Amino acid sequence: MVKAVALAMLLLCCACGPRPPQKRTIVIITPSHENPFFKAEAESAAARAQELGYATLVYTHDDDAHKQDELFDSAIANRSAAIILDNAGADASVGAVRKAKSAGIPCFLIDREINANGIAAAQIVSNNYQGAMLGAQEFVRLMGGKGNYVELVGRESDTNAGIRAQGYHDVLDRNPGLKQAARQSANWSQTEAFQKMETIIQGEHDIKGVIAGNDTMALGASAALKAGGLGKVIVVGFDGSPDVLAAIRSGDIAATVLQPAARISRLAVEEAHRYLTTGSTGAPEKQAIDCELVMRGNVDQFGVFARKQ
Numbered sequence: 001m002v003k004a005v006a007l008a009m010l011l012l013c014c015a016c017g018p019r020p021p022q023k024r025t026i027v028i029i030t031p032s033h034e035n036p037f038f039k040a041e042a043e044s045a046a047a048r049a050q051e052l053g054y055a056t057l058v059y060t061h062d063d064d065a066h067k068q069d070e071l072f073d074s075a076i077a078n079r080s081a082a083i084i085l086d087n088a089g090a091d092a093s094v095g096a097v098r099k100a101k102s103a104g105i106p107c108f109l110i111d112r113e114i115n116a117n118g119i120a121a122a123q124i125v126s127n128n129y130q131g132a133m134l135g136a137q138e139f140v141r142l143m144g145g146k147g148n149y150v151e152l153v154g155r156e157s158d159t160n161a162g163i164r165a166q167g168y169h170d171v172l173d174r175n176p177g178l179k180q181a182a183r184q185s186a187n188w189s190q191t192e193a194f195q196k197m198e199t200i201i202q203g204e205h206d207i208k209g210v211i212a213g214n215d216t217m218a219l220g221a222s223a224a225l226k227a228g229g230l231g232k233v234i235v236v237g238f239d240g241s242p243d244v245l246a247a248i249r250s251g252d253i254a255a256t257v258l259q260p261a262a263r264i265s266r267l268a269v270e271e272a273h274r275y276l277t278t279g280s281t282g283a284p285e286k287q288a289i290d291c292e293l294v295m296r297g298n299v300d301q302f303g304v305f306a307r308k309q
Contacts, residue, residue, distance in 0.1 A: 023053065023054060023055040024054055024055070024080075024081035024276070025054065025055045025056065025057055025078065025080045025081055026045075026049045026054045026055070026056050026057075026080065026081055026082050026083070026084060026269065026272060027056075027057045027058075027059070027071075027075040027080045027082070027083045027084070028042050028045045028046055028049070028056060028057070028058045028059070028083075028084045029058075029059045029060070029061055029068065029071050029072075029083065029084070029085050029086070030042050030058075030059075030060055030061070030085075030086040030111075031060060031061065031062065031063050031086060031088070032060050032062050032063070033060055035188070035216055036241050036242060036243065036304075037111075037214075037215070037239050037241055037259070037261055037305065038060070038086060040261050040262055040265075040304055040305045041086055041110060041111065041261050041262075041264075041265045042058050042060075042265075044261065044262040044265035044266050044305075045084045045110075045265040045266070045268060045269050046058055047266075048265070048266040048269040048270065049084075049269045049272075049273075052269065052270075052273045054081065054273075057075075057080070059071050061088045062088075063088050063089075063155070064088060065088045065089050065092035065093065065096075067088075068087070068088040068092075068093065068096055069095070069096050072096040072099060072100055075100065075105065076099065076100060076103045076105060079105075080105055081105070081272075081276055082105060082106050082107070082108060082121075082272040082275070082276060083100055083105060083106070083107045083108070084107075084108050084110060084265070084268050084269060084272065085097070085107055085108070085109050085110070086109070086110050086111040086112055087109060087112050087114055089157045089158070090112065090113060090114050090115045090157065090158065090159045091114075091115050091157070092157070093114050094114050094115060094116045094119070097109075097114060097116070097119050097120050098116075098119045101119050101120075106120075106121035106272065106275055106276075107119075107120045107121060108120070108121055108122045108124070108268040108269075108271060108272050109122065109123040109124065109125075109268075110124050110125070110261075110264050110265055110268045111125055111126065111160070111259075111261070111264065112125065112158060112159060112160055113125055113159055113286070115159070117285065117286075118285070120285060121271070121272070121275055121281060121285070122268060122271050122272075122281050122283065122285055122287065123285055123286045123287070124264050124267055124268050124271070124287045124289065125160075125264070125286075125287070125288055125289070126259040126260065126261075126264065126288070126289055126290075126291050127288040127289060127290045127291055128160050128163040128164050128167065128291075129163050129164075129166065129167040130167070130288075130290055130291060131164070131167070131238065131257040131259065131290070131291030132163070132164040132165075132166070132167025132168050132238065132257070133167045133168075133170065133171055134257055134291060134292075134293045135167075135168070135211065135236050135237075135238055135255065135256070135257040135293065136167065136168045136169075136170075136171035136172055136211065137171055138236060138254075138255045138293055138295060139168075139171075139172070139209060139211050139234070139236045139254075139255070140171060140172065140175055140178070142209065142234045142236070142254050142255070143178060143208055143209050143234060145175050145177045145178065146175075146177030146178060147177070147178065147179070147208030147209060148179045148180075148181040148204070148206050148207050148208055148209075149172075149178060149179070149180060149181060149207065149208060149209040149210065149211060150180075150181055150182045150183070150184070150197070150200055150207055150209070150210045150211075150221070151165070151168065151180060151182075151183045151184075151210075151211050151212075151213075152183075152184055152185075152186045152193055152196065152197070152210065152211075152212040152213060152217040152218075152221060153165050153183065153184070153185045153186070153213045154185070154186075154187065154188045154213040154214055154217070155185070155187045155188055156185060158188075160213075161185075161188075161213055164213045164238060165213065168211055172211075181200070181204050181206070181207055182200045182204060184196040184200065186212075186217045186220065188213070188214050188216060188217060189216060189217070189220070190216040190217065190219050190220040190223075191220060192217075192220065193212065193216065193217035193218075193219070193220025193221050193224070194220035194221070194223050194224045195220075195224075196220075197210070197220065197221040197224035197225065198224045198227070198228065201224065201225065201228045201230060205230070207225075207230065207233055208233065208234060209233060209234035209235070209236070210222075210225070210233060210234070210235045210236070211235075211236050212235070212236065212237045212238065213238055214237060214238050214239050215237040215238065215239035215240070215241040215243065215244040215256055216239075216241070217237070218235050218236065218237030218238075218244060218253055218256065219237070219243060219244060219247065219253070221235055222235045222247065222252050222253055226252070231252075234254045235252070235253045235254055236253070236254055236255045236256065237253060237255075237256040237257070238256060238257045238259070239256060239257070239258070239259055239261075239305075240256050240257065240258025240259060240261075240291075240292075240294055240302060240305055241256075241305070242304055244256045245294065245299055245302060248294065248295065248296055248299045249296070249299055249300075251296075254295065254296075255293060255294060255295040255296075256294050257291045257292070257293055257294070258291060258292045258293075258294050258302055258305065258306075258307075259291055259305065260289055260291070260292075260305065260306055260307075261305035261306075262304065262305050262306040263289065263306060264289055267287075267289075271283060292307065
């Protein structure tokens, strides 16, 4: 009887054969894909991870730190190989990244840094200060060095908002002919930028230019200006989104600063793969990738958050 059972089990094992190894999973978490920048990040990261043989899970935290924590808990429970993260707050995300590290899951941050060193395997961002200075220099040129302007800034909890504003003002404030008529936070939102710009022009019509901390706010401002009969105002953004590239071609927006989101996302995945296979990324934790100025004269050289090959 015992021999018969053993033989049956042996035959069953032979019939089933060895189990194929399961793919390791890389989890990709970004803000909402309603913003094409974050969608491009997620899609580029997922494509590169799949090319390298990983399964992928793509989520959005909608800039909600609590939701982000839940997504981290799920990634940890599922024993994910690594997390690619565009975070929900420089301070609010520190605990989640630390928790993942403690569970043996390395995190590779893209686009936004956190206010802590040594807990993320990598923090790869656009050189926001360099890019902001490029955008501001073009804005000054377009403005002829004089006139009233409006500044729209991003979400205050996002370090990029402050870095870009600093880069802008390190150029703009050297030009005494430029006068800031208003400065408002529109929280990276196109709808909010439209509303804020609509309110501003009700009390101030002598506006020559608008410089925005990202492209969605630039688009909102441009729409409000056109609706208010001020379509000739100079608008400069930051991101290099496909919608703004189209607006540059049509003349509605003057320029933007392209962040190489696709390149950064792919690089983060490649560093994750290197870390998982060798134990090291081979690079410093903090890495900054330079941005590029996009304007009417060179807009056709750029595609979806990347220079065309």
